[in-house]
Amino acid sequence: MNCLICDKQIEVEITWTTLFNLKQQPPICRTCTNQFAKISTPTCEYCGRDDKQTCTDCARWQKRDLMTMNRSVYRYNEFLKETITRFKYRGDYALVEAFADVFADGVKNCFPTIPAETKLVPIPLSDERLRSRAFNQAEALASLLPYQTVSVLKRTTGEKQAKKNRRARLAMENPFELSAETVPASVIIIDDIYTTGATIHHAAKILQDAGCEQIVSFTLAR
Amino acid sequence: MRGKGYFLVISLLVGYYLANQLILSFAIALVWLVVLLIYYQRKRLELIECLVLVGLTLFFSQHFILDQFDRLEELGNDVVISGKVTAITKQSDQQTTFILRDSASKQLIQINQFLSSSVPLRVGARCQVTGEMNFPTNATNPGQFDFQSYLADQGIDYQINLNQSNQLQCTGTNLAGRLNHLRDQQMNRLDQRMSETSASWIKSLIFGDRSELDDQVQDLFERWHLTHLLAISGLHVSIIVAILHFICIYLCRLTKETTYQLLITFLLIYPILAGGAPSIWRAALVTICNYLAWYQRDRIISIDFLSLAFVLLLFLKPEWINHLGFQFSFLISFSLLLSKKILIQLKTKFAQMVFISLLCMVMIIPIQVNAFYLFNPISFIINLVVTFYFSSFFIPLIFFGYLVSLLFPPLLVLIEFLIELSNQLFITLIQFVDTYLYYPIVTGKLSPLIITLYYLCLFYLLVQFEKRQFNKVISSFILLIMIIVTNQITPYLSPYGKVTVLDLGQANSLIIELPHRKAVVIYDVGATLANDYTTPTDRAYQQIIKPFLYQAGINKIDAVILSHEDHDHLGSLPYLLEDFTVQTVITSAYFEWPELLLNPLKTGLIEHQRVKAGESFSIGSHDFYSLNPSRDWRNTNDNSLVIETRFADQSWLLTGDISAHVEETIVKNNPQLAIDTLVVAHHGSATSTSQLFLTQIAPNQAIIPVGRNNFFNHPSEIVLNRLTDQGLKIYRTDQDGAIQFIFHKNQRGGTFSTHLP
Numbered sequence: 001m002n003c004l005i006c007d008k009q010i011e012v013e014i015t016w017t018t019l020f021n022l023k024q025q026p027p028i029c030r031t032c033t034n035q036f037a038k039i040s041t042p043t044c045e046y047c048g049r050d051d052k053q054t055c056t057d058c059a060r061w062q063k064r065d066l067m068t069m070n071r072s073v074y075r076y077n078e079f080l081k082e083t084i085t086r087f088k089y090r091g092d093y094a095l096v097e098a099f100a101d102v103f104a105d106g107v108k109n110c111f112p113t114i115p116a117e118t119k120l121v122p123i124p125l126s127d128e129r130l131r132s133r134a135f136n137q138a139e140a141l142a143s144l145l146p147y148q149t150v151s152v153l154k155r156t157t158g159e160k161q162a163k164k165n166r167r168a169r170l171a172m173e174n175p176f177e178l179s180a181e182t183v184p185a186s187v188i189i190i191d192d193i194y195t196t197g198a199t200i201h202h203a204a205k206i207l208q209d210a211g212c213e214q215i216v217s218f219t220l221a222r
Numbered sequence: 223m224r225g226k227g228y229f230l231v232i233s234l235l236v237g238y239y240l241a242n243q244l245i246l247s248f249a250i251a252l253v254w255l256v257v258l259l260i261y262y263q264r265k266r267l268e269l270i271e272c273l274v275l276v277g278l279t280l281f282f283s284q285h286f287i288l289d290q291f292d293r294l295e296e297l298g299n300d301v302v303i304s305g306k307v308t309a310i311t312k313q314s315d316q317q318t319t320f321i322l323r324d325s326a327s328k329q330l331i332q333i334n335q336f337l338s339s340s341v342p343l344r345v346g347a348r349c350q351v352t353g354e355m356n357f358p359t360n361a362t363n364p365g366q367f368d369f370q371s372y373l374a375d376q377g378i379d380y381q382i383n384l385n386q387s388n389q390l391q392c393t394g395t396n397l398a399g400r401l402n403h404l405r406d407q408q409m410n411r412l413d414q415r416m417s418e419t420s421a422s423w424i425k426s427l428i429f430g431d432r433s434e435l436d437d438q439v440q441d442l443f444e445r446w447h448l449t450h451l452l453a454i455s456g457l458h459v460s461i462i463v464a465i466l467h468f469i470c471i472y473l474c475r476l477t478k479e480t481t482y483q484l485l486i487t488f489l490l491i492y493p494i495l496a497g498g499a500p501s502i503w504r505a506a507l508v509t510i511c512n513y514l515a516w517y518q519r520d521r522i523i524s525i526d527f528l529s530l531a532f533v534l535l536l537f538l539k540p541e542w543i544n545h546l547g548f549q550f551s552f553l554i555s556f557s558l559l560l561s562k563k564i565l566i567q568l569k570t571k572f573a574q575m576v577f578i579s580l581l582c583m584v585m586i587i588p589i590q591v592n593a594f595y596l597f598n599p600i601s602f603i604i605n606l607v608v609t610f611y612f613s614s615f616f617i618p619l620i621f622f623g624y625l626v627s628l629l630f631p632p633l634l635v636l637i638e639f640l641i642e643l644s645n646q647l648f649i650t651l652i653q654f655v656d657t658y659l660y661y662p663i664v665t666g667k668l669s670p671l672i673i674t675l676y677y678l679c680l681f682y683l684l685v686q687f688e689k690r691q692f693n694k695v696i697s698s699f700i701l702l703i704m705i706i707v708t709n710q711i712t713p714y715l716s717p718y719g720k721v722t723v724l725d726l727g728q729a730n731s732l733i734i735e736l737p738h739r740k741a742v743v744i745y746d747v748g749a750t751l752a753n754d755y756t757t758p759t760d761r762a763y764q765q766i767i768k769p770f771l772y773q774a775g776i777n778k779i780d781a782v783i784l785s786h787e788d789h790d791h792l793g794s795l796p797y798l799l800e801d802f803t804v805q806t807v808i809t810s811a812y813f814e815w816p817e818l819l820l821n822p823l824k825t826g827l828i829e830h831q832r833v834k835a836g837e838s839f840s841i842g843s844h845d846f847y848s849l850n851p852s853r854d855w856r857n858t859n860d861n862s863l864v865i866e867t868r869f870a871d872q873s874w875l876l877t878g879d880i881s882a883h884v885e886e887t888i889v890k891n892n893p894q895l896a897i898d899t900l901v902v903a904h905h906g907s908a909t910s911t912s913q914l915f916l917t918q919i920a921p922n923q924a925i926i927p928v929g930r931n932n933f934f935n936h937p938s939e940i941v942l943n944r945l946t947d948q949g950l951k952i953y954r955t956d957q958d959g960a961i962q963f964i965f966h967k968n969q970r971g972g973t974f975s976t977h978l979p
Contacts, residue, residue, distance in 0.1 A: 001224070013563070015564075016560050016563075016564075016681065016684040019228070
């Protein structure tokens with residue numbers, strides 16, 4: 001099998017622990033795995049980053065008391081940036097498998113006490129964007145997790161977040177609206193990247209207003 | 223199948239289980255099928271891979287049925303067989319042993335030629351053999367090496383012994399035969415040019431011929447589990463390849479491609495030149511695979527290559543699955559490859575070497591123990607040192623020596639001096655260690671349950687080691703030791719006792735293991751003579767008594783009772799005292815040590831107790847009563863120490879070689895004497911076992927220790943008739959093999975069983 005990212009042959013290592021391992025071999029090679037920077041212990045209890053002590057954004061978010069915390073698997077480094085670009089803008093859907101193990105393990109480790117009936121809410125794309133990309137990267141990531149995904153949000157405006165600067169993002173009006181009549185009591189919002197947290201908190205706001213009691217978010221990159 | 227090659231190995235082993243219909247073989251096959259389904263469902267294996275694996279299991283479940291040829295109808299004198307020589311297993315001045323495939327029946331037959339062959343035999347030759355065909359000798363005692371089943375495991379059921387040169391005519395040879403011839407030539411050349419020691423080392427380490435290596439050295443290697451250094455294997459191949467590689471690349475300035483082509487060719491031929499043992503084929507095939515992978519610009523997964531070599535070798539030689547060297551070689555290679563991650567984590571070279579040495583020892587303990595019934599726990603330290611010495615100095619020196627003998631013979635003197643010197647130093651050192659540090663653990667035979675638990679525990683330990691969970695490593699190591707300890711204390715927990723009359727031929731030995739192993743008592747330790755009827759041999763001891771005691775897990779004997787001075791009753795004592803701790807030797811009051819047999823009790827470490835008629839003694843709170851000698855009969859046979867003792871409320875009479883008048887004296891002095899089991903005196907000679915005696919003691923069964931086709935025509939017809947007339951059940955060691963009586967400490971009576979059906 002070849003690596004999903006670099007396309008080189010994956011060196012299989014059979015040792016005592018992997019001899020009768022039922023898990024499939026991870027579809028990315030060790031060299032590529034090592035280029036991702038995994039977040040082991042977050043320094044910011046709120047947004048889950050591990051490279052900075054104080055986040056001014058987080059203090060503000062916390063005051064609004066929309067959700068408990070965000071957690072992420074990897075730091076948003078150059079390598080991950082390239083991989084996500086390939087995944088989401090160039091339509092390499094198969095790359096989602098590269099994150100299967102870490103994403104599923106991550107949610108288990110970050111939220112050990114979360115109730116089993118928790119639902120996943122992937123950040124939706126606008127219809128127009130979904131047509132051009134063919135898939136929603138947040139939904140793809142949510143499909144890796146052992147929880148049910150619900151579709152309760154809808155995007156009203158189709159503007160691209162990545163094209164905006166920080167100020168514009170924070171000042172933006174809420175781009176989401178509720179698309180279902182009821183919301184689950186406990187949810188995990190799923191997205192690919194947590195940058196300023198604006199998108200996720202917009203979504204959280206809608207969910208909280210609709211009566212959601214416990215909201216956390218989980219992203220691939222921070 | 224990349225990285226999944228080891229599944230082939232498991233498939234093949236399941237096939238082996240099915241073929242031999244061992245215990246639970248169907249359950250194991252079923253479990254394997256379920257495991258494959260789970261792997262398929264979890265997408266670890268693809269459908270095609272699962273089908274290949276199931277197919278392999280089915281194929282090998284047929285392939286491992288070794289004896290699939292027509293039975294030969296003729297068995298007896300003057301059978302004429304013609305066929306091809308498939309292997310030469312032994313070649314010395316006195317004896318040549320080879321395997322012939324009969325062209326008609328395809329049956330393999332072992333031919334033993336007991337004369338110095340004038341014409342050297344070649345593999346691949348067509349031969350015609352005329353002679354008496356019979357079955358190879360089988361084991362008649364527990365623990366004894368069973369030559370018949372050993373050969374049957376290789377698909378050989380018959381043998382022919384040749385004593386005259388006109389019984390064998392051979393012509394021609396094949397490629398393997400020619401290579402063998404080249405090997406013989408090289409070895410002869412070494413014999414002519416070099417001293418015996420140097421030649422014998424080069425012959426064993428390069429040509430895989432150990433036959434001329436000093437027996438004492440080989441024995442030391444076996445006692446210290448170092449034999450793997452003598453068997454040409456990965457170590458030797460890697461050293462030789464490294465040297466050749468160096469010569470090709472740096473001295474001859476060849477390209478990598480040419481070098482690898484040359485080395486691949488060399489590795490295809492070298493195993494035949496080096497005697498063709500499984501370990502060398504394994505090493506050569508894996509190395510070839512590595513070079514081929516280099517050509518393919520492919521990354522190397524050694525475990526796949528090893529698995530392929532395993533399957534390929536067993537496809538070609540299914541009988542190797544029973545070969546100890548094969549088992550050791552692959553078990554160790556697999557476990558070393560699987561320990562790759564542990565070894566990387568171990569950082570220092572020294573820690574890695576200690577780990578490897580220890581791993582090698584614990585990995586093979588169950589196989590080692592089931593072949594030799596013991597292991598030497600501190601051997602891994604010696605192994606560490608000696609392996610280092612062999613790989614970094616001695617093997618390169620030997621190889622260099624061989625090259626010198628080919629290229630610059632004048633330098634040979636220096637090389638020989640070096641070899642002799644290092645050999646001398648090395649042997650002295652090992653002998654020193656052997657004298658002071660040899661503490662083998664005699665385990666006896668291990669049950670399949672113990673072996674399974676042992677390997678499961680070991681696997682868990684290694685997994686935890688790899689995960690660096692050292693607390694769990696320590697606890698599983700303790701568990702591993704507990705498993706061995708459990709095996710060791712089993713006899714002490716068992717309420718069953720055992721009395722065994724060994725079949726030593728025309729010699730006696732009766733071994734008593736009391737319930738809960740309260741004591742081990744031996745009545746007589748006889749030895750047999752060589753074919754000239756005069757030279758004493760250690761055959762009975764080495765081949766029967768020692769293996770029997772070891773397989774029962776015995777290394778300490780509470781008492782040896784010697785009936786009298788004859789060689790066939792005490793000849794094995796000196797050997798016994800060398801290997802076992804003996805607390806007491808008990809003899810009759812008139813016993814005198816034979817001159818030939820130096821008094822082994824001189825050291826004073828062993829208590830010597832003399833007993834007369836009417837006296838009793840107790841060993842492990844078990845009572846023995848002496849009924850003879852009541853006086854000095856002035857005859858060693860008649861002065862035999864006669865013992866009466868009870869097992870499970872059944873009385874036994876052990877009689878040595880007493881004659882009729884002594885028997886009559888015994889019954890006169892003990893009118894109440896009634897016996898259940900009589901061990902018949904003097905191998906059933908007509909001079910003993912009188913009618914009067916038999917009527918008086920009225921035994922229910924008689925055991926006659928007697929040799930097959932013995933010189934004296936024992937047992938006598940008269941005695942046999944007397945016993946039959948009295949309605950006794952007769953057991954004879956020449957017909958039944960060893961005879962065992964098993965009893966429970968709290969129950970009356972027990973059961974007799976014979977080793978031969």
